[in-house]
Amino acid sequence: MSIKTLLLLAVLALIVSSAHAGPAPGRDLRVIVVGGNSNYPPYQFLDKTGEPRGFIVDLTRAIARVMGMQIEIRLDDFGKILKELDSGEVDMLEGLSYSDARAQEYDFSTPHSIIVQAIFARKGTPAVKSLEELKGKKVLVHSGGGMHSYFQDKHLDADLVLTGSPRETLQQLAAGRCDYAVVALLPAMYIIREEKLSNLVPVATNVAPQRYYCYAVKKGNAELVAQMNEGLSILKKTGEFNEIYDRWIGVLEPQRTSWLDVAKYAALVVIPLSLVLLGTVLWSYSLRRQVAQRTESLSNALAELQRNQQQLVQADKMAALGIxxxxxxxxxxxxxxxxxxxxxxxxxxxxxxxxxxxxxxxxxxxxxxxxxxxxxxxxxxxxxxxxxxxxxxxxxxxxxxxxxxxxxDDEARKELLDFNQVVQTAVRLVDVAIRKFTNNFSVDYAEALPAVFGNEQRLEQVVVNLVMNAGQALPDPSRAIALQTGYDAGNGRVLLTVRDQGSGISPEHLKHLTDPFFTTKRESGGTGLGLSISANIIKDHGGEIAFDSRLGEGTTVTLSLPGAVAGSNNGQ
CATH class of the missing domain: 1.10.287 (Helix Hairpins)
Known part of the structure; x- marks a missing residue:
């Protein structure tokens, strides 16, 4: 064989090797494909319409939003998804239990969930307290799951009965195929409630070391792991992580009280209270008639005594609260x-x-x-x-x-403030988030602004809300956000203007922006309270907040506060 032939074969081998190691051909490399288990509620699953749902699905979308990432979430059989990660068709798994063995093949993010394992049985089955007590018994376990690997590592897999998913594991246990099953606690409780498997109960929890659930990528993709870690950190600092957690895991559909029960209990409380109130009204009316018959001086003395007594009680309550x-x-x-x-x-x-x-x-x-x-x-x-x-x-x-x-005196918390300094502090608080929202952020501070009289922290909260809303409205980081302070000398008002080049707000929504619980971002975790709280804070400071927006062009928010008059506290 000639040297040229050998060199040609070597080049072909390198080309084939590179094709197997990289992403799947034809892939849009700007879109990160995120894989996950299609049957692992409440963490990740496909709903009845085939759409990805669950705690980690919402978490992944939120991280992608704050980090400016384009993603595609693909949920399927876990074994299939894991093979697609190895082949490069999938860039990242949104849920994989960490282990030292897996860490040889994959890089893991900071854990976003902790999985607690439990032993389940039918009601009336003799209880067990540990995995060791399951020796010699047929036990249902999800094939390829974390507990399957754990049993294999401990050489306890001789009596396992393998199933295709946690849902199938619990269905077979309820049908009586085996007496026990080992399943992650939260997914199991979710499935039991959803499938109405009322004959199943957990007989032991925390039966194995807690497993850390993380994002995972193939070895060498440290940049993607770092992005996910930073996104997780941002969500935890802004509180959005806790909102997503509470929506899916913190509250597992508690039993609702029927309207009939509500009416019954209300009647038990309201009727006696109504009778007491009626008796009090009648007694009060009788007492007033008696007091009216007394001299005017006695009435005045009694009224003065009552006022003094109320003031004394209030003072005593506040003193006790202060202590x-x-x-x-x-x-x-x-x-x-x-x-x-x-x-x-x-x-x-x-x-x-x-x-x-x-x-x-x-x-x-x-x-x-x-x-x-x-x-x-x-x-x-x-x-x-x-x-x-x-x-x-x-x-x-x-x-x-x-x-x-x-x-x-609640008003004692207000003081004369440099409004430019208030805005500067708020901008520093959201600096990291701003850099994720836009590459074009500017602030113009007017000189010689009069002081404003108010509560520094509450005014900072308003500015943070306005800036975060502006950032969330931007479709991509190339759009701008601009802040400007100023002074309207004719009206004696200190001004802050926040302009964004976002998607704008429709006219029918514009008049409801400060209504409590009104939001156009319900799917992404919005509560509709941010602007309502901000408007109340500004009103409490004697100010006003106004909105001007056009669809496709952006929104301008103008905040005005009364400037403090020199030598006074602005009438407060």
Whole structure:
């Protein structure tokens, strides 16, 4: 065989190898294909119309939105989806249990869920408390699932009866094929309720080590994992992660009380209260007639006594509330202060320890800490420390808000403010989100603005809401958001204008923007309270908020507040 022939064969082999390693031919590489299990509710499943639904599906879409990613969600049989990830037809799995064995083939994100395993049985079946008690018994397990792998690793798979999905596992258990099944707790409870398998109950929970459910990609796609981790972090900081969690997992369809029961219980409460109220009214009427017959001086004295008594009771209540809040705040602030004081030191210690641990791993090989590979510890512990510090700071702020609430005069919380500084602080708070929404963000601060009289945190909350709404309205990052402060000297009003080049708002929706619970973003988790709360805050400060929008061109929001008069508190 000639040298040219050998070289030609080598080139062909490289071409074939590259074709197998890359994405599937004909794929739009700008669209990230996200695969998942089509039958694993409430995390991920296909609804009756064949559309992807579930906690992780909504979470994936939210991450894609805040990160500016184009995605396609593809749910199918788990074994098939896993093969498509290996072949490159799928870029990422949105739900895969982490294990050291799998970590040799795949890169994992920060966990977004924790899976708790449970043993289920029919009512009346003898209870068991652990997996060891299942030895010698036929046990139903989902083939290819996390518990199937766990049983295989522990060499306990001799008596397993394999099924195609968690749903099939529970259906066969309810039909009496076996006496026990091991299934993830939350999916099982969801399926039992949905399929009305009322003869099944969990007899033991937490029967295996908790499994961390993560996003997963083929080895080497660290950039995609980093994007998902950053998206998760943003959603947790904005609170949207908790909203999605509560919608799917935090509330598992509690039993609703029927209208008949509501009416019955209402009658038991309302009728006695009505009788008491009627008796009170009659007694009051009789008493008034008696008092009217007395002298005017006695009536005036009695009225004065009642007013003094009410003031005394109110003062006593507020004093008691102030003492209670002060004591509770002291008890909470002490441990919170310790956390905030020690957290920077812990961060420095971990950064120094990283150098030692890196060198140890280089010399001794693979290292685990607390049962977790050091590489994951190195990535996740700094994030955990940041989250702990953020949580402690939120506790401290909540306590301060509680102390402010307990003050007798709520207006005492208002003060003269530099409005430009309020806007600057709000912009810093949403800086990360702004950079995801747009590449064209600008702020123009007017000079020599009069001060405004108000509550700094509440005004910052309004500006944050307006900026976040503007960002969410942009169809792509090339569109702009512009903020501008100013002063209307003729009306004595300090102004803030927020303009976006978003999709605009239809005229029929424009007049309802500040109505409580009105939202055009219900599917993406909107509550319809942001603008309503903002409008109430501005009204409380003597200001106004106005909207001007055109479909396809964008929206302008104008906020005006009365400028403070020098030497006064603006009448407050």
């Amino acid at each position: 209670l809040v002060s004591g509770v705040a002291h008890e909470i602030n002490n441990p919170t202060g310790i956390i905030l004081m020690n957290m920077p030191t812990l961060k420095k210690i971990f950064r120094d320890a990283e150098l030692i641990l890196d060198r140890y791993q280089e010399e001794e090989g693979e290292l685990t800490l607390g049962g977790i590979r050091y590489q994951r510890v190195r990535q996740e512990v700094p994030l955990m420390l940041d989250e702990m510090q953020d949580g402690a700071e939120r506790i401290k702020k909540t306590v301060e808000d509680l102390k402010n609430f307990a003050r007798k």
